Amino acid sequence: MPAAHLPKVDEEEAGTADADETARELEEEEEDAETASSASGEGLTDDDTDASQPTGTGKKKRKKKKKKANGEASGEASRVDAEVRKQQQERVSNALADVRANSSGSIWVDLSSAAVDAKTVKKLCAHLAANTEILSLNLAGNCLDDESGESLARALAQGAAPNLIDLDLRDNPLSPAAEASVRATLKERKILNVELGPLPPPVAAPPAEAGKEEAGKEGGASLSGSLRDNPYVRRFFQVDEDDQDEGQALESPTEQVVPEQLSAELWEQVNQALESPTRTTADLATPLTAIADQVRGEMDSCMLPMLADTELADLRPFTAAALRALPTLRRVLGLASAPRETTFSRTAALRTLGLHRAAALELLAQVLRAECGAVARTVVHAPGCPLALGLRLALAHEACSPAQGAVLRAARAALAPGTGAAGLWRQLVCGAAGEGGPVGEVPDEEAGPHGETDAREGDALEPVPPTAIAELCAKAADLAPGLRSPGVGWALALAGSLHAAMQPGYCGEEGRVEAWQEELREALAGQAAWVEFAAAEGPLADLLAQQQGDLAGPKPARMVLPEPGAEPSRVLSGQDLINMLRGLHGSPQLS
Template identity: 30%
Template sequence: MSAAEEKPELGEEQEPTEDEHVEEEEASSEGDHHDGSAKKKKKKKKRKKKASTEAAGASNSSDEGQPGQDKVDKQEAERRFHKALESAKHDEDMWVLLANANVHDAKARKLFEALKSNSSITSVNLSANHIGDEGVQALVDVLQDGGAPELINLDLRGNTLSDHAQQLLTDLHRRRKQLVIETGPLPDESAAEAAASSSSSSSKPGTPAKGRGRAAHNLQQQQQQQQQEQQDKEQWDGQSLKDLVKHSAMFRRYFQTEEEEGGAGSSGDEEAEAEDDLPLPEEVWGQVSELVPGGQGSIPALAEALLVVSKALDAEMGLMPSVEDKAGLQDFRPHFRAVLENLGLLQQVLQLQPEPQLTQSSSRTPQPAVGSHRVWACAILHMLLLHNNPVIDRAVSELQLLPAAVALSLAHERCSAVQCRAAEMLRSSLLSSVPELWQGLFTAGLGCGLRQAGSEQLLQPLHEELVQIANQAVKQPMGKRSAVVGFVSEVANTLLQAADPVNQDLHCAALAAVLDSSDEWQGSIQQQGPIHSLLQEQDGQLCGPPPPRPAASVNEEDAADQQSLGIINGSQLMALLSRMSAS
């Protein structure tokens, strides 16, 4: 074969057809062995060159589909990142929105470093990015040290996270339970992959599937955003602000509308059905008796069982015998009777302390925890004492459960769930015909040898403990005081009302005698005393101190006009609203 005949075969632009391949193969089989092997080598080289040329052509065609698009997207992502970074450094926003912003570990470290001193951001969206183990480690280091204390939502969906990174996030959630961490694939990733696979059948072979999937994902996000904007626009057209707020999902989550209130209260059949759905008391308390010996490890299951008991008591609340009935234990409803029979177990629940926990404000130092099991135990006691039934009050008094709840409220200054119920229990006990229920509270150790946290010293009598906390509180500005001051103010106000002979609804002569004999208490409630000062600060000033009135005018007509301005304080405003709702 001549050189002129070989030239077309070696050219890059002219490719042999299938028929020519067949002819070459037939010719090679007829030639000698040396010529046949040489031709086979040439054919292999041509096939390799052809495959590389097709791959390069496919790559160029995919790049030509959106000229300069990748560069524009990267510039936009960079702009968004720097804007969010500056905002995080200066506490300017409550949200960080960096979904699909090409954030990798190095950028993530810069962003998380800015969150150390941020006190305003509540939500961070970093979905569909490139964050790995290093970025997650940087995030965990910042948040475990108390950074971004207001953060409650973190979206990391669409990032490729290893098992190690997932474990770091799980440990972080245990330490900051209020933080919701979202991981895993995005909801529309599967749809984007399906669109990519379907388009691959019609596109040229060799186009990278990953690039097509990302493009489909971005396109779908843009379409969804445009659709949502259109829906919002249509929703606003022709509707009042009141209707929009009333029917929004956020409003219905926290508030009950009038229609729902009417529907809920109009059917007695629903209450009967709910009572029928309650488990048997023997089953629930059998479970509690099995869980209590398990100690700290059984606390989550124990809390769930006590929650069931609380719901059952709530369903039976309206069916309790009155005080005048002087009912015995056999006359109570099944779940109330079961609680009274198992008050000893409830006492053990109140004594079961969980492990110390890291909180939002504790940084790296674990703090003593209340435990949800003790929260529900206090809720059960609260419902028992609401009835002022002497049978119940004597049973609770014998086991000294009220002092245990009050001591728990004083020891855990941030647990308002326990403190509110303890304050209500104290108020109910002062109305009881069983004075032993509350008398021990006003002796050392609250009548049952309770000691101060981390000390062998007995707790002071309740009224003296209140005075001591109030003394420390008034020396500090508002906002820097202990969180237990609210509980102290509420209990002190209740004691003052009970000691006032004019207050016939709550007056307790026996308590008044105890308080009159205490010099510390009497001094604290006088003008400028710590208890008096605390209550004065909170007395009706809902909106702060009233504004100063205009200067008096020498003109009587002007003075009358100034009087008609009607400047009122928070207390007067609440009284006015109350009269309007009553009329």
């Protein structure tokens, strides 16, 4: 029969026929296996068996079946590959859409093992140019070649994705030269952490955790491992505690340091820097700043001011160690920095206070926050009068606001009702402790690598501090606020504290004047410049009144409208104003 006249067979009938044929082949194979088994059981030889079996037909059937099985396996693998490719394409498509829309979904973009190629990278670079939300981009395990990696690096270096802090390009076919080029291109992005090279081998999960899902797979709730280790992420996000399972103990990366031990180590660093001939200001400032921070923390956790019966044994470790190290602190205050050019020096080098002395003054101010007699008496008997030297240094460096702020807080603590009786205020008024002795009884230090010497700039000031404060503020009384010296503000605040400490009722009981207040009055009354400055109608009262006023001057008074029938108002109406402006240009006026 011609092919054109052959009857059409339905697909169902064809499928049924294939199934019947497969069943027949299986039955024939089983019969062959039974025949072979029976032949071997009856003791037939290989020749007899070969002669009794239809060898040609069996080989063809087995070959046909093997070919069909291979085809089915190949088709199953093709279907799996197609599903994987489809999932990868959906991931890439969704990620590109989020990046392009600059949505919150583009904060953590994970395209690892997503078959990202050069074409996808080109689209990604175009979308990243206007994206400001993305923080992490994971492209590990893809097909990025050298050109794709370098083009992505150039786009990021030109300002794309300005908030990106983590970029993972590991396990990509990038050559060593391309990886070096990527790092060089992105070196100006200081907060961007770039990961290149191979991925680390997978770590087997513990048996107890094998059945748990990996943290962070649902909705990107957890950070990736590379992002968790980023120092800039750790600064703003608490990644360690959030990623721990409930009931799992937090493991400390380092052993807890005892406060006494840490304090001793920091002061040992200070002493080593003082003895080193190659010391720098940072060698002293760094440990002193750390100690001041620890003392601040101790004071913040205490009730201030401390009780009047507080003893040195009751103090926290860092505060107690700082009081014992007051002689060392005085040595640091005696080290002057070499003159250097600054932003305000123009062409001439200026004397600078130095970070080490600013840190020492801040530490002294933090210790005196206790405002108790035991701490104040310890500072009073310290060699070299550190508070007096700090005040003189602040007066000598009018533009050093950190030192001025620290000295002002320390001076107010010395004048506090709880510490006034200890006599620490004498270092503010007389420049020495009650027992006498000059401010600078300490041997000269050898010059450091940057010219630091024990110049004792504060000792060069002839007037005692109240007189110097009065002269500085009196000169500013006739000047507008913007034209005054930069040191007038803090000097006036200190003068106001000295003046308030002498007033009756300062220590609590109304109208009562303590013995130390009377002594303070007598000490200040012996300085003519201070008496004139602090008189009832003197410059101090005027300057303090200016501080109490409005920053922008008096407020304008509200305009009062005239009553009906009263005299015509001289206030111009809108039409009068327009006519006046038209008259200036010769234009016709409005009627």
